[in-house]
Amino acid sequence: MSTVVRTRIGVVTFPGSLDDRDAARAVRLAGGEPVSLWHRDSDLAGVAAVVLPGGFSYGDYLRCGAIARFSPVMDAVIAAAGDGLPVLGICNGFQVLCESHLLPGALIRNNHRHFICRDQALRIESTDTPWTRDLTVGQTIVVPVKNGEGQYCADAATLEMLERENRVVFRYVGGNPNGSAADIAGVRNAAGNVVGLMPHPEHAIESLTGPSTDGLALFTSVLRSLVAA
Amino acid sequence: MGARVVVDVMPKPELLDPQGQAIRKALGRLGFESVTSVRQGKRFELEVDGEIDEAAARRMAETLLANTVIEEFRVHVEHTP
Numbered sequence: 001m002s003t004v005v006r007t008r009i010g011v012v013t014f015p016g017s018l019d020d021r022d023a024a025r026a027v028r029l030a031g032g033e034p035v036s037l038w039h040r041d042s043d044l045a046g047v048a049a050v051v052l053p054g055g056f057s058y059g060d061y062l063r064c065g066a067i068a069r070f071s072p073v074m075d076a077v078i079a080a081a082g083d084g085l086p087v088l089g090i091c092n093g094f095q096v097l098c099e100s101h102l103l104p105g106a107l108i109r110n111n112h113r114h115f116i117c118r119d120q121a122l123r124i125e126s127t128d129t130p131w132t133r134d135l136t137v138g139q140t141i142v143v144p145v146k147n148g149e150g151q152y153c154a155d156a157a158t159l160e161m162l163e164r165e166n167r168v169v170f171r172y173v174g175g176n177p178n179g180s181a182a183d184i185a186g187v188r189n190a191a192g193n194v195v196g197l198m199p200h201p202e203h204a205i206e207s208l209t210g211p212s213t214d215g216l217a218l219f220t221s222v223l224r225s226l227v228a229a
Numbered sequence: 230m231g232a233r234v235v236v237d238v239m240p241k242p243e244l245l246d247p248q249g250q251a252i253r254k255a256l257g258r259l260g261f262e263s264v265t266s267v268r269q270g271k272r273f274e275l276e277v278d279g280e281i282d283e284a285a286a287r288r289m290a291e292t293l294l295a296n297t298v299i300e301e302f303r304v305h306v307e308h309t310p
Contacts (some may be wrong), residue, residue: 062269067255115246 006033007226009219010047012077012093014039014068018055018201019090026202027051030219039071049086049130054146054200057159064093064107064149074100084131086222087194091147094186094196103187103196104162105154110147111163111179114123119211120145120199121174122185126166129192132226134217141214145177145199152180152187152198162187167205170197232277234286235305238295239270270300281306 009027011034013020024034027181035047039057044050052070057068068074074096081087081102089097097103110116121142124135135141154162160182178198186197201215240246246268253267273294275286286304295302 058251061251062255067251070255070259 006031007049008033008035008043008045008047008221009222010035010037010050012037012039012050012052014055014057014071014075014092014096014173016056016058016060017053017071017092019053019200022054022200022202023051023053023090026219028206029205030216030223032219032223039068039073042072042076044073044076044085049085049088050080050200051087052077052087052096053202054091055095057092057096058093063099063227065092065097065099065197068092068096069099078102081189081194084191084193086225088131088218088222089194089196090149090200090202091198092168095115095149097194097196102194103189104158105152105181105184105187107198108153109149110151110177115146115148116150116177117144117146118177119143120172120185122170122171122176122197122199124169125171126169126188128166129169129195131195131218131224132169132221133225134221136208140173141201141217142212143199143201143202143204143215144211147178147198150177150178150180150198152184154181159184165190169195170199230279231309232279232281233307233309234273234275234277234281234289235307236273236275236286236290236294237303237305238273238290238300239302240268241270241277241301242268244299280308 009032011023027034067136095107124139169188172185176183188195201218204210204212204215248269249267256264290302
């Protein structure tokens with residue numbers, strides 16, 4: 001009897017997370033085994049990658065992600081990220097990664113001050129991350145964006161460094177939905193294993209519910225990276 | 230002539246401040262156990278052309294900047310050359 005061993009990918013739930021089930025479903029549809037992690041967990045249950053999903057976190061009282069960043073699970077994520085664990089932060093997850101200083105910059109209120117929810121075209125700018133290796137530089141994907149505080153900002157030196165080191169991973173095309181600097185929708189860390197983006201690839205994995213199935217490529221990318229590793 | 234108006238708005242002391250409480254608990258978890266209370270407010274800095282008296286500044290604060298049902302405020306007017 002043969003057993004299919006599926007790669008285990010952790011999805012963290014913070015109090016307030018609301019896209020954790022969607023992220024877990026994306027992992028499953030891509031061929032992985034989603035593992036639910038609670039923000040109070042102090043170890044990562046041996047998962048091969050971690051997704052910090054969107055929604056909200058209780059620390060948003062101070063700044064988005066400011067207190068969630070100190071949840072016990074983040075100590076484990078920060079340590080493992082330093083050892084090369086692939087980590088993807090989506091929306092609030094991106095905010096938590098920035099507050100954790102795993103990614104540079106910060107997310108502030110949208111320049112037009114409105115919550116925005118729409119299908120958004122993104123240009124793939126970097127494929128040297130485990131989350132984007134199945135994509136092509138210059139390719140356009142369409143995934144939903146929904147946020148009130150999604151304006152990416154950083155000082156001029158950081159923005160210049162991100163461009164120089166090819167660390168912008170996703171850029172808004174066809175209109176910048178929130179005033180993000182240099183149309184940046186997502187960035188990576190220096191090593192490339194940590195990626196954060198504001199739009200939601202986990203909402204574009206099935207034609208019934210999403211504008212495309214483009215988002216699935218991020219999840220198949222990481223699974224292929226882990227098998228290849 | 231101009232003026233600079235600073236308005237500090239704080240939740241009323243008798244009111245529960247859930248934001249402040251969340252921050253106090255987080256500080257405790259980070260080892261700052263001696264913090265017994267945190268209250269989170271807002272500060273507004275207004276630049277004004279010409280003269281403004283304290284009464285007008287207070288009217289702005291109580292009309293828009295603060296909700297006096299739940300918040301108290303302090304107004305400070307500085308005249309600038």
